[in-house]
Amino acid sequence: MEFNAITLAFIVFSLVTLGGGIGVVTCINLFRGTIWLMVSLFGMAGLFILLSAPFLAAVQVLVYIGAIAILFTFAVMLTRSITHLPVRFTRLWANAFAAGAFFVLLVAGVIYPVWVVNDAVHFPVSDVTRTTADLGVALVSGNGFVLPFEVASLLLTAAMIGAIVIARDVDDEL
């Protein structure tokens, strides 16, 4: 892989993503941890741009940083101790092992088909920029992903109705 501006950008965004991730798990200050999470997500958005998916990058910033991470900060404010966690490490070895094994599987699952099965090494950087219109057509066309799209919509609707039911006053007349 030759070294050019795109490689440099990839390295920078990867470092931001990974560094943010490390910040999330090592910070004893929960609020700072949330900010690190946003930094990490921002790096992910940069990687999406390098992958020629600007739409996903914008959605990443809008949904994950603008909405979900903000909700995280609210959740953090509700915890008892924000700034000085009494325990930094828990000893849930079984969980740690399971998470680690899952991570190894994921990495192997991504790397194996690309690097081992194909003789040509595929660069992560694509030349084809898919437009938003392409994405929209793919989501609703019969040959595309209309079924997963509809299933996801149904799931979201169900979740929304569930949230309303839970949030409803119990005393309310039904």
Add this chain to the structure above:
Amino acid sequence: MDCPGLCEALVQGGANPGLAQFLSLFVGVVLVSGIPLVTVIVLILVERKVAARIQDRIGPNRVGPFGSLQTFADLLKLLTKEDITPTAADRLLYNAAPLVSFASVVLIWAVIPYTPYHFGADLEIGALYFVAVASLGTLAIMTAGWASNNKYALLGAFRVVALLVSYEIPLVFALMVPIMLAGTLNMLDIIYAQSSMWFVFMAPLAMLLFAISSQAETGRAPFDLIEAESELVAGFNIEYSGMKFGMFFAAEFMHVFTNAILLTIFFFGGWLGPLWNEPLIAFAWLGLKASLIYFVFLWVRNTVPRLRIDQVMRFNWFFLVPVSIGNLLLTALLLKLMQELGLAPRVLQTATLGEVLPMTLVLLLANLGIIALILGRLRTTGRSERLATGGGAGSMAVAAGD
């Protein structure tokens, strides 16, 4: 990569092509981020003068002719003020928050087309980029409120974040109407789509919804409970002094003008107007329309009283959100129907006035219908509520006593 304009001139002058490209891009970035910075200096003076006239005062009139140098004096004062960081504050986040707040507004200007030929970036996802970047402002306020380590600041930040996150929903739903009409997220194409008819005539309701929710996003009256002095001292920026406060202040002013520009682009045809092919005239059209809208924003700000947090939230969730969703669905349905019937062109960018006239009339009538429906409903609920509470000032006192 292509290398037009300044870059080409530099290469012909004997510069390294890579360096020339970097330099011309750098100048572009400085210009794009510089324009809002210079504008804000003028805006502060305009705002103070307009506010003064509305409140039957004269406004700043001592420094320079008509007080025109007042902002510079204020700026110098802010710069020389002591820069205080509270001992118990989270230093890093405390100092980062004003920067993020400022950046979240300046970054929007990267996709704003000043003229048909001058823009920071011609992104395919321009409108989405605007929404994404604007959501960073919420983060800045939350960080500022928390890092100050002050209960008033944190309370103020909670209110703001609740407000901003809620009003983002009608904002985006209203924004989807012009995007749907233009069939693209690209800012330039959205403007070109209005070349025969501005979207304000096809979607006046969406325009109003966008204007209201963007005014709320800036946190100004009647949505200024962020800085409700009587309840919160000063809101999330209470601990900030000097230029760090100045950055929050400038970000707010710039945000209002940015919203005026965006409203111009999405609904009032951007730089479209007679002779818009000339860059300077196009720029003047954009500036003129945005300034008029900015004036209306100021007018509203200085006329309406502040609402309570529960009123603001009710207004959003029980009024703006349902109306914006209904408006979007109806517009989508009518648009698709007319396209199938051949009454509306599928590509607005190249359509003539005669082609877009039928769809404009139908959409306008539908919008007026929704507005009439809403007004009728408001009238009945208002009347029944007045009857239920017995009317008069007594009911207000009871409501305020919570």
